[in-house]
Amino acid sequence: MLTLVIYPHPMLQRACRSLTKKELAGDLVGDRGLKDLVNEMLSMMVEKKGVGLAAPQVGLPIRLLVMMGPDGPLALANPRLENVSKDMVMGDEGCLSTPGLVGQVRRFREVIASGEGFDGGGFRPVRLHLTEMFARIFQHEHDHLGGILFLKRAEKVFGRSSSWAHGIIQSLCWTWSSSWSEIELKERYPVGLPFEAGT
Numbered sequence: 001m002l003t004l005v006i007y008p009h010p011m012l013q014r015a016c017r018s019l020t021k022k023e024l025a026g027d028l029v030g031d032r033g034l035k036d037l038v039n040e041m042l043s044m045m046v047e048k049k050g051v052g053l054a055a056p057q058v059g060l061p062i063r064l065l066v067m068m069g070p071d072g073p074l075a076l077a078n079p080r081l082e083n084v085s086k087d088m089v090m091g092d093e094g095c096l097s098t099p100g101l102v103g104q105v106r107r108f109r110e111v112i113a114s115g116e117g118f119d120g121g122g123f124r125p126v127r128l129h130l131t132e133m134f135a136r137i138f139q140h141e142h143d144h145l146g147g148i149l150f151l152k153r154a155e156k157v158f159g160r161s162s163s164w165a166h167g168i169i170q171s172l173c174w175t176w177s178s179s180w181s182e183i184e185l186k187e188r189y190p191v192g193l194p195f196e197a198g199t
């Protein structure tokens, strides 16, 4: 069974290796085949109510991600960010590995992504044009494979205050702004093309 890795675990801050042709063709990755791993990651994503999950988030330093796509859940091995739109858009993001934290992150509005897509039976090369929310999810998950968390790109990060539960119980009337407070992060990464991880 897979276990979710929580920040600040070092696994979330290292570059992942590419999957080999043999692994894509069925060789074991650790103790399981890639197909089983993809299915387990998709199940975890749905169960945890996430919209994406990258392999380092389940403790595996390999270039593999699953996410909600325009046509439903998808899995990509060795994903690449091929091209991006000129315009960017700000939006809120959270992460299954950073519970209780949300941030405002500027992302490219559209991206062209490529990689080895999972079609249920195996992996084959795919090229995807993703826009808006799906472009954002891909950029977030692709960043994970380079060891970059959204916290590093966020212009503002908010944490849930300790009185949050109290607020609900006492008043049943709380607002986002009074429940979350801005957190200062010292280390930031500029937005840009994520670097390609080493092998």
Ligand SMILES: [Zn+2]
Pocket (backbone or CB within 6 Å): 094, 095, 096, 097, 140, 141, 144
């Ligand atoms: Zn994440």
